[in-house]
Amino acid sequence: MIRVVVVDDHPVVRDGLRGMLGTQDDFEVVGEAASGTEALTVIAAVRPDVAVTDLRLPAPAGAELVRLIRSRAPGTRVLVLTTHDTDADVLPTIEAGAIGYLLKDAPREELFRAVRAAARDETVLSPSVAARLVQRVRTPVPVSALSGREREVLSLVARGRTNREVGAALHISEATVKTHLQHVYAKLEVPDRASAVSEAHRRGLI
Structure with missing residues (x-):
């Protein structure tokens, strides 16, 4: 029996998923949650095999929620089920540990196959997501895509410096640091500083 927790902030979606999964003899929905915080509590209590979760939730959400689930409940596989498939959504989430x-x-x-594959620790991706990942591997952002100042800012962020500390070190304002980071996020197609540092390390940009 594959034990599943459903995470989505829309009650109708949760009801629909619970109903669909309940039609399969080898699935058991053992919990549900409407937010990231609730998901972590439920998953810690019931330790499901698979967590089927949306990305856009009351915080924590997205890649951060995936990382927290994987760190606190390593036996639970995270299968993302969402309407969002941009690079800024897909790449950080996969890097954070989502299995599908x-x-x-x-x-x-396809959902049933994905849940079963996740329970077997097998990766499953929708065709559009798989194509996006392949395209990213084939066309990485070159070092020259980041300016020298942007690389300096990102290098200091990677060392754990706050925006204020980065500004002091580079003799620029905190607002300018934020502007540089926004440009970095856009160029690397990531949503936040943690994802930017991870992606920059992966590509050898810092």
Whole structure:
């Protein structure tokens, strides 16, 4: 029996997923949650095999929630089920440890296969997400895509410096630091500083 927790902030979606998964003899929905905080509590209590979760939730959400689930409940595989498939959503989430990434327009049989694959610790991606990952591998952002100042800012952020500390070290204002970081996020197509540092290390930019 594959024990599943459903995480989505829309009650209708949770009801629908619980109903669909309940049609399969080898699935048991053992909990549900409407926010990241609730998801962590439920997962810690019931220790499911698979957590099927949306990305956009009351915080923590997205890649941060995936990281927290994987660190606090390493036996639980995270299967993302969402409407969002941009690079800023997909890449940080996969890097954070999600075992699968499906879009909500996937047929129910595809969802069933994905849950079973996740329980076996096998990666499963929707075709559009797989294509996006392949494209990213083939066309990495070159070092020259980041300016010298942007690399300096990101290098200091990678050392754990706050925006104020980065500004003091580089003799620029905190607002300028924030502007440089926004440019970095856009160029690397990531949502936050942690993802930017991870992606920059992966590509050898810092």
